[in-house]
Every structure is written in structure tokens, then in C-alpha cells.
Amino acid sequence: MKDALRKIAGETSGVAAVEFCVIVxxxxxxxxxxxxxxxxxxxxxxVTLVARTLSDLTSQSKTVSDVDLGNFGQAGKAIxxxxxxxxxxxxxxxxxxxxxxxxxxxxxxxxLTIDAAGNAVLGLSSHSQGDVIVIPPALTVDGTYLILSEVxxxxxxxxxxxxxxxxxxxxxxxxTRPRQSLCVMYNxxxxxxx
Numbered sequence: 256m257k258d259a260l261r262k263i264a265g266e267t268s269g270v271a272a273v274e275f276c277v278i279v280x281x282x283x284x285x286x287x288x289x290x291x292x293x294x295x296x297x298x299x300x301x302v303t304l305v306a307r308t309l310s311d312l313t314s315q316s317k318t319v320s321d322v323d324l325g326n327f328g329q330a331g332k333a334i335x336x337x338x339x340x341x342x343x344x345x346x347x348x349x350x351x352x353x354x355x356x357x358x359x360x361x362x363x364x365x366x367l368t369i370d371a372a373g374n375a376v377l378g379l380s381s382h383s384q385g386d387v388i389v390i391p392p393a394l395t396v397d398g399t400y401l402i403l404s405e406v407x408x409x410x411x412x413x414x415x416x417x418x419x420x421x422x423x424x425x426x427x428x429x430x431t432r433p434r435q436s437l438c439v440m441y442n443x444x445x446x447x448x449x
């Protein structure tokens with residue numbers, strides 16, 4: 256009996272195979288988790304760039320039309336490449352800081368999405384004309400205008416078991432001041448205040 260136990264204890268020919276079977280699933284999980292996490296960080300950075308681009312392009316204009324806003328959406332789609340842009344939602348809003356109330360009010364606002372064909376589609380915004388929007392105190396300068404861009408994106412991981420199966424919601428927003436004029440006019444010929 257002692258000899259049999261010594262022989263079993265000294266047997267190591269299957270140890271490597273058992274270790275391999277135990278370690279491989281953990282290593283694969285870590286590998287795919289790291290890949291998905293890296294992709295999510297890359298997409299989050301692109302969402303920030305899209306928010307900055309939408310705000311920056313709008314603030315460089317004196318007036319904007321639906322065609323211009325659609326082109327800005329196409330620029331956002333290009334930034335998101337190679338990731339799908341169909342879950343992209345953007346909003347461009349011009350704000351006016353009312354000197355009487357010291358609050359920012361929406362002057363105009365347009366929503367942007369990308370359809371399945373890859374075209375920018377203008378739509379309704381979550382902000383209505385005259386809505387009060389809370390802005391950082393450092394940007395509250397009475398009688399001035401701001402361009403606010405908000406971007407939302409749902410990142411869906413390729414390997415759903417490592418991260419959320421339904422997707423990760425990413426968002427960012429950016430404020431810029433108009434550069435070429437006091438305000439950026441949309442469907443108007445003068446700067447309006449509501």
C-alpha cells in the first residue's frame with residue numbers, strides 16, 4: 256500500500272494538462288476583458304472628440320443651416336470610425352446667459368443621429384427654446400452666448416459576457432463661445448434672446 260501511494264504521489268505526467276485546463280479559461284477571460292475594456296476606452300475618447308468637434312464647428316460659423324448641422328453630424332460619424340455610428344445621438348444648442356436672471360436659456364437646439372445608411376439625420380432636441388440649462392459658474396457671463404454640444408453613444412462589446420451584454424452608455428458635453436460673431440444664428444437674421 257505504501258509503495259502504491261509513493262508511486263501515485265510521484266506521478267506528474269498529467270499535472271501540466273490539468274494546470275492548462277484550469278488556467279486557460281481564466282487567461283481567455285482576462286484577454287477578452289482587456290480587449291473589450293481597451294475598445295470601450297477608445298470609444299469613450301472618440302465620444303469626447305465628437306462633442307468637441309460639434310461644438311467647435313458650430314462656434315466657428317456666423318450662421319448655420321440644417322445642411323451645415325447635417326455636415327457636422329457627418330464629421331462626428333467620421334470620428335467614430337471604425338465603430339458603428341448608428342447608436343450616436345448628438346445635440347447642438349445655443350445658450351444665452353440672461354443678464355436679468357444670470358441663467359442660461361436655450362435659443363435654438365437641434366438633435367443629430369446617424370441612420371442605418373450612414374446619413375446624418377436632424378431631429379428634435381431634448382431642449383426647447385427658452386429652457387433654462389444649468390452651466391458651470393465660470394461660464395456664466397451675462398449677455399453672452401454659448402454653444403453646447405452633447406453626445407451620447409452606446410458601445411456594445413463584441414464579447415458580451417466580459418462586459419455589459421446590453422452595451423455601455425457613454426456621454427460627454429462641451430461648451431464653446433461663438434468665434435466669428437456675438438451669436439451663431441439659426442433660421443434667423445439677428446441674435447435673439449428668449
